[in-house]
Amino acid sequence: MNYIIAMLLITLGFYCLLIKRNLIKLIIGLSVMTDGIHLFLISMGYREGGIAPIAFGEWLKPPGFAARAVDPIPQALVLTSIVINICILALALSLTIFAYRHYGTTNLSKLKRLKE
Amino acid sequence: MAAESVLFGRGFWGPIIATAAMLLIAAVGGLILLGGRRITKVKPSAGKLKTYACGEELEASDIHADSEQFFSPIRRVFKPFYRYIRPAHSGDLSNYLFWVVVGLIIILISIAAAMG
Amino acid sequence: MTHAPILAIVLMVFGAFLTPVVGISARKLGLKRAREYFVIALMLAELALVLSMFKQVWGGQVLTYKLGGWQPPWGIALAVDGLNMFVAMVVAGMGLLVAVYSYVYMERDTGLDQFYTLFFLTMGGMMGVTLTGDIFNLYVFFEIMCISSYALVAFRRKWDSIEAGLKYMIVSSFGTSFILLGIAFLYGQAGSLNIADLIQKLEGISSSNLIVPLSLFVAGFGIKIAMVPLHMWMPDAYQAAPSAMAALFSGATATVGIYAMIRVVYILFGAFAIGITFATLGLVTMVLGALMALAQRDLKRLLAYSGISQIGYILLGIGLGTVLGVQGGLFHLFNNAIYKTMLFMIAGAIVYRVGTSDMDQLGGLWKNMPVTGTLFAVGALAISGVPPFNGFASKWTIYVAGIEAGRPVFTIIALITSALTLAYFLKALNSIFLGQRPKHLSDVKETPLPMMFPIMLLAVLCVVFGVLPQLGIDLVRPAQEAVMNSSGYISAVLGGA
Numbered sequence: 001m002n003y004i005i006a007m008l009l010i011t012l013g014f015y016c017l018l019i020k021r022n023l024i025k026l027i028i029g030l031s032v033m034t035d036g037i038h039l040f041l042i043s044m045g046y047r048e049g050g051i052a053p054i055a056f057g058e059w060l061k062p063p064g065f066a067a068r069a070v071d072p073i074p075q076a077l078v079l080t081s082i083v084i085n086i087c088i089l090a091l092a093l094s095l096t097i098f099a100y101r102h103y104g105t106t107n108l109s110k111l112k113r114l115k116e
Numbered sequence: 117m118a119a120e121s122v123l124f125g126r127g128f129w130g131p132i133i134a135t136a137a138m139l140l141i142a143a144v145g146g147l148i149l150l151g152g153r154r155i156t157k158v159k160p161s162a163g164k165l166k167t168y169a170c171g172e173e174l175e176a177s178d179i180h181a182d183s184e185q186f187f188s189p190i191r192r193v194f195k196p197f198y199r200y201i202r203p204a205h206s207g208d209l210s211n212y213l214f215w216v217v218v219g220l221i222i223i224l225i226s227i228a229a230a231m232g
Numbered sequence: 233m234t235h236a237p238i239l240a241i242v243l244m245v246f247g248a249f250l251t252p253v254v255g256i257s258a259r260k261l262g263l264k265r266a267r268e269y270f271v272i273a274l275m276l277a278e279l280a281l282v283l284s285m286f287k288q289v290w291g292g293q294v295l296t297y298k299l300g301g302w303q304p305p306w307g308i309a310l311a312v313d314g315l316n317m318f319v320a321m322v323v324a325g326m327g328l329l330v331a332v333y334s335y336v337y338m339e340r341d342t343g344l345d346q347f348y349t350l351f352f353l354t355m356g357g358m359m360g361v362t363l364t365g366d367i368f369n370l371y372v373f374f375e376i377m378c379i380s381s382y383a384l385v386a387f388r389r390k391w392d393s394i395e396a397g398l399k400y401m402i403v404s405s406f407g408t409s410f411i412l413l414g415i416a417f418l419y420g421q422a423g424s425l426n427i428a429d430l431i432q433k434l435e436g437i438s439s440s441n442l443i444v445p446l447s448l449f450v451a452g453f454g455i456k457i458a459m460v461p462l463h464m465w466m467p468d469a470y471q472a473a474p475s476a477m478a479a480l481f482s483g484a485t486a487t488v489g490i491y492a493m494i495r496v497v498y499i500l501f502g503a504f505a506i507g508i509t510f511a512t513l514g515l516v517t518m519v520l521g522a523l524m525a526l527a528q529r530d531l532k533r534l535l536a537y538s539g540i541s542q543i544g545y546i547l548l549g550i551g552l553g554t555v556l557g558v559q560g561g562l563f564h565l566f567n568n569a570i571y572k573t574m575l576f577m578i579a580g581a582i583v584y585r586v587g588t589s590d591m592d593q594l595g596g597l598w599k600n601m602p603v604t605g606t607l608f609a610v611g612a613l614a615i616s617g618v619p620p621f622n623g624f625a626s627k628w629t630i631y632v633a634g635i636e637a638g639r640p641v642f643t644i645i646a647l648i649t650s651a652l653t654l655a656y657f658l659k660a661l662n663s664i665f666l667g668q669r670p671k672h673l674s675d676v677k678e679t680p681l682p683m684m685f686p687i688m689l690l691a692v693l694c695v696v697f698g699v700l701p702q703l704g705i706d707l708v709r710p711a712q713e714a715v716m717n718s719s720g721y722i723s724a725v726l727g728g729a
Contacts, residue, residue, distance in 0.1 A: 010413075014217075017213055017402075017406065018210060018213055018214060018217065019210075021210065023398070026209075026402060030402065030405055030406070030409075033409060034409050034412075037409060037412050037413050037416060040413070040416055041412075041416045041419075044416065044419065044420045073419070073425070074416075074419070077368055077415075077419075080368075080372060081412060084372070084375045084379075087379055088379060088401070088405055091379065091382060091383060091401065092398075092401055092402070092405075095382075095386060095394060095397055095398050095401065096398070098386075098389055098394045099394050099395065099398055102390075102391040102394055102395075103391070108208065108209050108210060109208065111207065111209065111395050111398070111399075112206060112207035112208055113207065113391065113392070113395065114207050114392055114395055114396060114468045114471065114472070115205065115206050115207035131619070131620055131625070131698065131699050131700065131701055132699060132700075134619055134620055135619075135620040135698075135699050138619075138620060182592055184529060184592075186658075186659040186662060186663060187526065187655050187656070187658075187659050190526060190652070190655055191526060191527060194523055194526075197523055198523070198527065201520065201523065201524065202524075202527070205464065205467075205524065207395075207468070209398075209399050209402060209403075211464075212399065212403050212464040212465060213402070213403065213406065215461040215462070215464055216403060216406060216407070216451075216455065216461075216462050218461055219451060219454070219459075219460075219461040219462045220410070220447065220448075220451045222461075223447045223450050223451050223454070223509070224443070224444070224447040226506075226509045226512075227443055227446055227447045227450070227503075227506050227509060228443050228447075230505050230506045230508060230509060231439050231440075231442075231443060231446075231503060231505055231506060
């Protein structure tokens with residue numbers, strides 16, 4: 001079920017990036033698409049009835065920590081990726097502010113002065 | 117020298133010999149050019165240095181050769197390509213992302229055909 | 233020394249953090265150019281570090297460094313073999329030359345503390361991509377390099393820089409999210425993130441499961457190296473970036489992108505069968521770059537399309553898959569870094585002295601800048617594959633590889649494109665340096681000497697590798713053996729102490 005929602009988010013992000021014409025909507029579409037990828041990554045490490053991967057006293061008893069824990073590696077990957085996407089979001093929004101000052105609009109079809 | 121002719125496939129290419137030969141022939145050509153210069157200095161009157169345009173007065177900017185005109189016959193040869201390629205390089209960002217998706221589909225199909 | 237791989241990355245990142253401190257204290261103490269000397273000193277130390285790894289890797293040994301002492305595949309490992317060493321030398325060398333060049337070029341801009349910080353972050357990202365042995369580490373350093381380059385393209389906040397930076401950013405973020413999705417699929421199939429471990433685990437998985445991750449990786453890295461039809465951001469970005477940074481991007485960033493593509497496609501997936509895709513897309517890239525460059529009016533945009541065309545040659549060489557093809561492709565990568573950086577530096581010198589790079593308004597600058605004109609002619613002849621320069625040696629290897637692989641059509645199209653390359657460079661040379669000089673350009677001075685020094689050094693390298701091409705092939709041979717045969721790499725990373 002998680003995988004279907006993740007693929008839906010990625011497809012919606014794709015659609016938004018290709019069709020919409022406002023810069024702010026493009027940035028929101030990029031953010032939605034990367035959120036879909038993060039959801040896909042986390043749900044790949046999920047185990048039914050698993051416990052959080054923190055090695056605490058009573059959870060080290062049999063049947064063993066490694067047999068019951070949810071996979072911690074995708075969680076680390078997603079944390080790193082969320083931080084990278086915050087940097088991209090901040091830089092994109094500040095460039096949009098500058099573009100609004102120069103061009104007076106955030107419509108993509110007006111941003112065509114550099115062509116060929 | 118023998119190792120380099122084996123490396124570069126059929127044919128013999130010895131770069132040191134070739135460079136020495138080019139420099140020697142360039143020196144001989146330079147000597148020939150120097151020997152053919154005139155001894156007396158030229159002193160044309162002011163009217164001879166201007167361009168003749170059938171008696172009209174021309175601005176300096178009109179007679180400056182554009183960079184666009186250089187090698188234009190080659191562009192005329194490739195005109196069917198230019199009719200499709202030049203409008204595709206418009207400055208539109210949605211156009212760029214559309215071509216990225218087209219590229220992804222082309223790569224997917226060709227890798228599936230080559231490997232699967 | 234055993235710590236050289238990690239020090240090469242850490243030195244760049246610490247330099248990024250220390251540059252604002254040095255800048256502020258230089259202003260307080262009144263030392264004028266202390267920040268630029270600090271930058272050049274750090275880049276010299278970096279080049280010395282990279283060259284200290286040279287002796288060991290040259291003999292065929294693979295240097296590994298385990299971060300924190302954790303054994304791979306549970307920990308992150310840095311692994312340096314022949315291919316890594318080659319790319320690291322190119323990146324460090326180009327970084328040093330661009331740092332010396334921007335000593336004079338950027339002196340009229342303000343905000344130089346932030347410029348050098350971003351420069352060090354880009355260099356750190358590039359070194360990280362080159363030296364790592366873990367695929368998610370590669371993604372993180374790749375993102376560091378990309379984000380710093382978005383900010384560097386939009387550095388002068390004029391209308392064209394902002395527009396180019398915005399387009400570059402959105403297209404390239406799209407590409408790196410493809411890479412992340414590819415890593416997600418790969419982790420789901422194989423369960424590991426270490427490159428050497430993945431090579432072993434992927435041999436047991438049927439190839440129809442690997443089509444989607446492989447094509448996502450090729451598309452993601454293909455956006456970075458401007459393969460057609462993913463190339464459309466490149467002319468805008470190179471036209472609007474400051475010329476020192478355009479030189480760094482076209483010399484070093486394209487090299488790092490192609491290295492990442494080779495490492496993932498040929499070594500990780502072992503997919504030599506898709507070389508025909510690379511060769512065909514390389515042909516289309518070559519021809520499209522040359523045709524569009526013939527119709528340009530602006531010098532930096534023409535050089536950007538020319539760069540796209542040369543990347544097409546490299547993809548053709550690598551895609552042919554034979555020994556001679558991969559050697560030719562890697563040698564052409566090295567030559568491309570040398571003469572593309574040189575040509576962008578010359579374009580920057582013209583912009584610095586005249587103020588514009590529009591070829592319609594320039595003309596007859598040979599009388600004012602004779603040395604610059606001669607070096608531009610050397611670069612133009614080298615890039616077109618005219619003997620006795622280095623472009624001829626690498627292009628000849630690619631032509632012979634095309635014929636020996638049984639596809640003479642590739643060689644014929646590559647030859648026609650070489651002629652087109654000479655055509656548009658002659659157009660650029662004529663429009664800028666020869667011809668009549670307009671009145672407003674009569675007192676343009678020669679390029680200043682600190683800017684001339686890197687250009688002359690690169691021109692000397694062009695001539696040296698052209699007269700002695702055996703030197704270039706010897707340089708490339710360990711890299712080519714590392715591409716074809718990865719068993720030494722696996723045993724060194726996983727089996728070592």
